[in-house]
Amino acid sequence: MSNIQALRGTRDILPDEAVVWQHVEATARDILHRAAYREIRPPMLEQTELFARGIGEATDVVGKEMYSFEDRGGRSITLRPEITAGLVRAFIGNKLFASGGVQRLWHTGPAFRYERPQKGRQRQFHQLDVEILGSRDPRADVEVIAIATDILQTLGLKSLSLDINSVGSGADRQAYRDALINYLTPYRDDLDSDSQDRLTRNPLRILDSKDSRTQEIIQDAPSLLDHLSEDSQGHFDQVQQQLSALGIDFTINPRLVRGLDYYTHTAFEIMSADLGAQATVCGGGRYDGLVQQLGGPEVPAIGFAIGLERLTILLQQLQTTPTPTLDFYMVSRGEKAEPVTTVLAQQLRHQGFAVEVDLSGSVFGKQFKRADRSGAMACLILGDAEAEGGTVQLKWLSSGEQAELSQGELLDMADTLKAKIATLR
Known part of the structure; x- marks a missing residue:
């Protein structure tokens, strides 16, 4: 009788490695507590509709990667593929907005996507998710970037780089979407198959393609930054100025759009040169329309997620985690x-x-x-x-x-x- 193995894309976190996870969680908890963030614990199971409406039906996450099933009551249920949508659902359903002001929330736990497993990327993966809800101020954007940077640097990571971009308002994004489709349509047959599929469904994701021929084509594609309104450009300028005031170095990456439909204005990623091809350890951005899109009031928001698998791999490589005493x-x-x-x-x-x-x-x-x-x-x-x-x-x-x-x-x-x-x- 053969042993029952862990499912493909899942792995056991054994005691020696769990020490690293505990160190990461304790470090993040301390930094977030000192910045007045409060922990929230939404469930891992949600209605499938939440992600279809929140993330976007045209995204790869919803179209190809979700673990969904019908329960005994005939409802379509999904193991969450990311944390933000469920956190926003909890924010709306429990009327956390009723007290007004700004809500600073964080959560850590597993999420699930059906992807090809590779180093630092599993089908059950874990994220630290941090959000500010209730502020349009560029200072909120800078705060979450600074918090993410603090967590990673306190853990001992040094070879970090920050990419930022603005995807503008919904109107800016739509104008850019149209311009991108017009540019790419003559090249349709030369694009990789995934990009051909995305051309009308989700063209901004083509900018993330790793196909060499597609990358050549998009080199001369219109820039999203050229389609920002005056207000969007002003917001982005203030974010840059305040990051510089904090001494946080950054690179403007006009190809950075993030993978989910709900992003607006600031988008950012933090990479580590020590991780190889899968270099991103933190990604986030602003999503001013998501709360309203999911049935709540008009509440602007911004946040980020840190992938804990990739982060713990880095810490083990760098041996920065204190040993248990x-x-x-x-x-x-x-x-x-x-x-x-x-x-x-x-x-x-x-x-x-x-x-x-x-x-x-x-x-x-x-x-x-x-x-x-x-x-x-x-x-x-x-x-x-x-x-x-x-x-x-x-x-x-x-x-x-x-x-x-x-x-x-x-x-x-x-x-x-x-x-x-x-x-x-």
Whole structure:
């Protein structure tokens, strides 16, 4: 009987790698808390209509990549292919707009797309999603870019680059769409098959084509920046000025349009040169019409998503993640000693120490070897003699220094032990 394997495009995040994920999440949580963002937790299952209306039926995501099914009630349900639409649905359905003002929200969790799996891209993938709802101010655009940059730099990434563009208002985008179709139509037969399909459905996505011949054709295509209204250009100019004031370097990329229909005005991507072909670790932009499009009031918004698979690959390559720290490794042997170890370990944990108990029941020699490999600062040793006498042997693993203490003394000297462990680290 063969083993049941993980589904293609999914993978197990094992304990050694989970440490990296926890570090990313803790870093992001701290930065977002200091910038007054609040966590929201929408479900992973949504009505299919949400994504058809929000992302756009002509997009590849909706047309080719969604995991959709009919439930027992005959409803079409989809595993979310991205987070923003569901977050906006929650914002509308729970009337978070009723209090007025600006809502700063964030969420992290899995999303699902049926794509060809590759390094850093899985069919179940994870994103950190950050949004500001309720502000048209260019400062909101700059804030989310600065927050994304802070998170990535705090995690230790250095070879980062920021591309920005403006896709303008809905009217600007439509004017550019028409101009792009007029330019590309004579070249239709020379485009790759995906671009031919997109020509009338979603022509802006042709700008993202990786086909070499298509790339040659679009080199002379009209620029989206030439089709911006005065207001759109003014907004984009202010974003550039404020990024420069923060010392955030950027490149204007007129081919950057992002893949989803709801984007307006600012679009941006942050890339890492350390990741190879799949260089984008963060992407986002403004979506002023999405809340209204999904049945809510007119609420402007902007946000970004960081792909956690790609980010954790980078961190593992750069070895920037701190290793987990263990204070004490506890070894014991004997009918009287082993129950005492359980109690003493829990008491130490309550005092803030990280403690691992050896549960193997093997001879002391084997337990000591595991203690040496554990990375702990010290080993606590209990045999039946220590259990009967209410004592414990404390051995500092770096020096081999060893002393016998009463269990009460060990608990009473918590501050002294913490200070010594800090110096050893």
